[in-house]
Amino acid sequence: MTEVSLRALQKLYGKTLALKGISLDVAHGEFVSLLGPSGCGKSTTLKCIAGFEEVSDGRICFDNKDISRKLPEDRDIGMVFQSYALFPHMTVAQNLAFGLEMRRLSKSVIAERVAKAMEMVQLTPYADRFPKALSGGQQQRVALARALVIEPAILLLDEPLANLDAKLRNEMRGFIRDLQKRVGITTIYVTHDQDEAMTMSDRVVVMFDGEIAQAATPEEVYDRPASERVARFVGNANILELPVMAVRDRAAGGFDLTLPGGTPLHLAAPAPWANGALRVMARPEQISLTDPGFGQLGGRVAKRYFSGGHVEYTIDTDCGPLLVLGPTTQAVHEGDAVGLTFDASRLWPMAPESGAKP
Amino acid sequence: MQIATPVLALFRVCIYAFLLAPIVVVVLASFNAGNFLTFPPQGLSLRWFWTFLQNDVFLDAIAYSAILAAASTAVSLVIGTMAALYFVRHAGREAETVRVGVLLPLILPEILTAIALLFFFYEIGIGTEHKIALFTGHVLMTLPFVFLNVTTSLQGRDDSVELAARTLGASRYTAFRRITLPLIAPGLATGAVFAFIISFDTFGVSFILKGTGSAPLPIQLYDYLRFNFTPEAAAVSTVSILLTLVLVTAADLLFGRKA
Numbered sequence: 001m002t003e004v005s006l007r008a009l010q011k012l013y014g015k016t017l018a019l020k021g022i023s024l025d026v027a028h029g030e031f032v033s034l035l036g037p038s039g040c041g042k043s044t045t046l047k048c049i050a051g052f053e054e055v056s057d058g059r060i061c062f063d064n065k066d067i068s069r070k071l072p073e074d075r076d077i078g079m080v081f082q083s084y085a086l087f088p089h090m091t092v093a094q095n096l097a098f099g100l101e102m103r104r105l106s107k108s109v110i111a112e113r114v115a116k117a118m119e120m121v122q123l124t125p126y127a128d129r130f131p132k133a134l135s136g137g138q139q140q141r142v143a144l145a146r147a148l149v150i151e152p153a154i155l156l157l158d159e160p161l162a163n164l165d166a167k168l169r170n171e172m173r174g175f176i177r178d179l180q181k182r183v184g185i186t187t188i189y190v191t192h193d194q195d196e197a198m199t200m201s202d203r204v205v206v207m208f209d210g211e212i213a214q215a216a217t218p219e220e221v222y223d224r225p226a227s228e229r230v231a232r233f234v235g236n237a238n239i240l241e242l243p244v245m246a247v248r249d250r251a252a253g254g255f256d257l258t259l260p261g262g263t264p265l266h267l268a269a270p271a272p273w274a275n276g277a278l279r280v281m282a283r284p285e286q287i288s289l290t291d292p293g294f295g296q297l298g299g300r301v302a303k304r305y306f307s308g309g310h311v312e313y314t315i316d317t318d319c320g321p322l323l324v325l326g327p328t329t330q331a332v333h334e335g336d337a338v339g340l341t342f343d344a345s346r347l348w349p350m351a352p353e354s355g356a357k358p
Numbered sequence: 359m360q361i362a363t364p365v366l367a368l369f370r371v372c373i374y375a376f377l378l379a380p381i382v383v384v385v386l387a388s389f390n391a392g393n394f395l396t397f398p399p400q401g402l403s404l405r406w407f408w409t410f411l412q413n414d415v416f417l418d419a420i421a422y423s424a425i426l427a428a429a430s431t432a433v434s435l436v437i438g439t440m441a442a443l444y445f446v447r448h449a450g451r452e453a454e455t456v457r458v459g460v461l462l463p464l465i466l467p468e469i470l471t472a473i474a475l476l477f478f479f480y481e482i483g484i485g486t487e488h489k490i491a492l493f494t495g496h497v498l499m500t501l502p503f504v505f506l507n508v509t510t511s512l513q514g515r516d517d518s519v520e521l522a523a524r525t526l527g528a529s530r531y532t533a534f535r536r537i538t539l540p541l542i543a544p545g546l547a548t549g550a551v552f553a554f555i556i557s558f559d560t561f562g563v564s565f566i567l568k569g570t571g572s573a574p575l576p577i578q579l580y581d582y583l584r585f586n587f588t589p590e591a592a593a594v595s596t597v598s599i600l601l602t603l604v605l606v607t608a609a610d611l612l613f614g615r616k617a
């Protein structure tokens with residue numbers, strides 16, 4: 001069942017087109033992230049869904065009903081803001097009660113639901129505190145509870161974790177994700193942090209310049225990005241331009257490429273546009289280091305960064321510098337000659353930037 | 359350069375003395391037992407307060423000034439708050455124009471505002487016979503104080519709290535009443551006190567625009583002092599100083615820490 005449906009959404013600010021036709025369907029209970037660099041229109045999309053901004057063209061449907069012209073208070077949404085937007089003159093309990101009061105529920109029902117919501121976000125001891133007297137993480141949870149206590153059809157979050165420190169941010173990711181699955185609420189989450197989008201979402205919507213570049217599962221976006229720009233935005237990407245030696249099946253996949261030095265490399269993925277040469281992406285963890293002379297490509301370690309769980313190398317090769325992620329158990333040092341092996345099954349061809357990939 | 363603490367303290371005392379001495383003199387002079395406005399007072403007595411309380415001219419003037427101040431404060435609160443909300447939340451390129459426009463009566467010499475209004479009201483055929491001219495003058499004089507205080511309490515907050523209220527089901531009006539209004543209440547209170555005092559004390563605008571008939575207190579005092587030089591004028595001033603003090607203290611106690 002489709003809960004939220006954006007149809008060719010456009011938003012014009014003066015003369016600038018902030019949204020250039022956004023179309024997206026979000027299923028009931030789905031967690032979708034809007035991911036993109038600053039200024040790509042994530043917040044604008046969210047504001048249109050919330051009703052803070054009027055759409056210039058296109059439609060927004062909730063449950064197949066066009067709600068583009070409805071006021072925010074009539075849309076049945078819960079929203080969490082980056083600044084939390086807690087009411088500073090109300091206690092935690094009063095903040096949570098506000099939305100229920102607006103729905104004219106009885107005092108006893110309100111008290112009961114507020115108590116339940118506070119338990120849900122583990123804030124019961126703080127009921128009578130004012131927001132000022134809470135830590136950032138606690139304020140964050142109040143904002144979340146306040147948005148959920150009204151049991152809205154849709155939950156919108158605009159960079160809710162941006163103001164928290166790294167450790168708390170990691171905790172809150174899991175917390176929000178678990179809560180969302182428990183409540184089963186359709187959720188649209190805005191972030192410019194690709195790790196956040198990947199770890200939390202059922203589906204990631206990558207946006208550039210007011211347009212959707214790719215909307216797919218985190219695995220798909222990471223392993224099979226729709227363009228080089230997506231590939232680079234969602235993680236570290238090595239792009240190698242390699243000549244095509246033989247084509248077995250253009251559409252279904254099957255190319256023989258050669259690496260500098262003549263080693264053949266088989267690409268299983270489809271690339272209908274392939275012509276002479278192909279640009280292929282290999283993620284740093286899809287390349288492994290071997291002893292010099294072995295592997296498919298030779299190189300020399302230019303930089304080595306130890307980062308706890310693994311080691312990050314920059315290897316100078318005839319394909320240019322490549323980023324490689326290796327285990328900490330390997331004794332490889334800066335200046336060492338090494339061999340490189342590619343995980344060919346996961347190599348992914350890059351569509352040319354102009355003319356989108358089908 | 360390091361200034362010795364005692365020197366600094368002395369400097370501070372001098373400034374306070376300079377600011378407060380005239381007030382002290384007026385207050386002391388109002389307790390004068392003699393027939394003339396002199397300092398130091400010749401004997402202590404409350405007789406001039408008694409005289410003043412029986413003088414309908416001053417009592418009427420105080421009542422008139424109080425009503426005028428209350429009315430112009432009320433109107434300024436509404437217009438000033440709207441202007442502040444527009445300035446902080448919605449004005450784009452024209453923000454600075456709005457700000458300067460509202461603050462102009464504060465920037466220009468009061469007499470210029472008064473004369474401009476005088477011309478204006480004669481030009482449109484109303485003149486100063488109607489209280490509307492005087493009233494408009496007082497609203498203009500008090501508006502900047504409401505605007506400045508409300509602006510201050512709005513700045514540094516984005517409109518996300520109001521938007522949050524909207525998503526929770528509040529209409530635009532309810533969001534204003536339940537969220538915005540409490541947040542700007544300290545600014546409104548301070549602005550109101552300032553506005554009231556400014557209107558109560560202002561001379562130039564009242565002098566030029568008052569027309570005939572009853573006049574605000576400062577004008578009445580001025581008229582009185584031209585022909586009489588008794589401590590009654592000081593007694594009137596003392597009462598008006600007291601009034602101001604009560605207002606400021608009350609506002610500070612109610613909202614001081616929050617503002």
Ligand SMILES: Nc1ncnc2c1ncn2[C@@H]1O[C@H](COP(=O)(O)OP(=O)(O)OP(=O)(O)O)[C@@H](O)[C@H]1O
Nearest residue numbers: 013014018036037038039040041042043044045192
């Ligand atoms: N009220 C506005 N008036 C004019 N232009 C605006 C307005 N709001 C946003 N824009 C423009 O629309 C574009 C998209 O802005 P938006 O806030 O949606 O970006 P974003 O993806 O949320 O970025 P960020 O990660 O920085 O929050 C930007 O170019 C921005 O300058």
Ligand SMILES: [Mg+2]
Nearest residue numbers: 042043044158
């Ligand atoms: Mg944004």
